[in-house]
Amino acid sequence: MSAVPLEAAVRADDREWQADAAEPLGPRARLFPALAAVYRAQLSRARVARIPLLFVATFQSVGIMILMRGVVDGGGEARAVVAGSSVLVVAFVALNLLAQYFGQLRADGGLDHYATLPVPPASVVLGAAAAYASFTVPGTLVTAVVGCGLFGLPMANLWVLAAVIPLAGAALAGLGAALGLLAPRPELATLLGQLGMSAALLLGVLPAERMPEFLQYARDLLPSTYGVEAFARTFGPHPDWATVALDLAVCAGVGVASLAIATWAYRRAAVR
Secondary structure: OOOHHHHHHHHHHHHHHHHHOOOOOOOOOOOOHHHHHHHHHHHHHHHHHHHHHHHHHHHHHHHHHHHOOOOOOOHHHHHEEEEEHHHHHHHHHHHHHHHHHHHHHHHHHHHHHOOOOOOOOHHHHHHHHHHHHHHHHOOOOOOOOHHHHHHOOOOOOOOHHHHHHHHHHHHHHHHHHHHHHHHOOHHHHHHHHHHHHHHEEEEEEOHHOOOOOOHHHHHHHHOOOOHHHHHOOOOOOOOOOOHHHHHHHHHHHHHHHHHHHHHHHHHHHHHO
């Protein structure tokens, strides 16, 4: 019998372990298929729990318009109120609820589950943001139609909501996800989400002409402002579609930036 030296055996085992470690575990899922999978999972999970909150968001926006009906008669101020109240539904769900969701997900260790999946971080953030933004479509449409009836505004251009909802939703959802992921505690994430929605209420629904000058500058920093402006311009007798497109382009740029920040915040929270 021939005895194998201990050092040679250890080196052989070490080479075998390194060879196994060098083998890939499997390809990571591509961005869009992973995004679609996360979107479907989030949509089915949140459908029952979020629908009652969507009714609350819609009734809140409609109630605000009814209150403002006694103060605003018509003209540009009425357009601002209807457009701002419609986008407020998006802010309630995409900003407030998404901040709470990611804050709770981080506190409960739910990010560890997603970190073990072979999916890109961007697909998790975008899938959750898209699912929450999808719940805003019925409420936004109802609010816009009721607002047009209250203030006597035309409904011919309500089709522009097909661009306003996803673009404003992306901008606000990215901000909400970032707040939830960066907040050290879920209670703080809830507080930040509610403060963000309050800012959308104050700066988005009230006519800009009636605000102090410093609030008008603050209004320009709110991601949803450009979606509100784009929607409000379509109520005029002769809408300036070039300006509407510019506002939507700015809203899209802000949405890309906010979602990129949310993706970075997800990576940062997932490795801790």
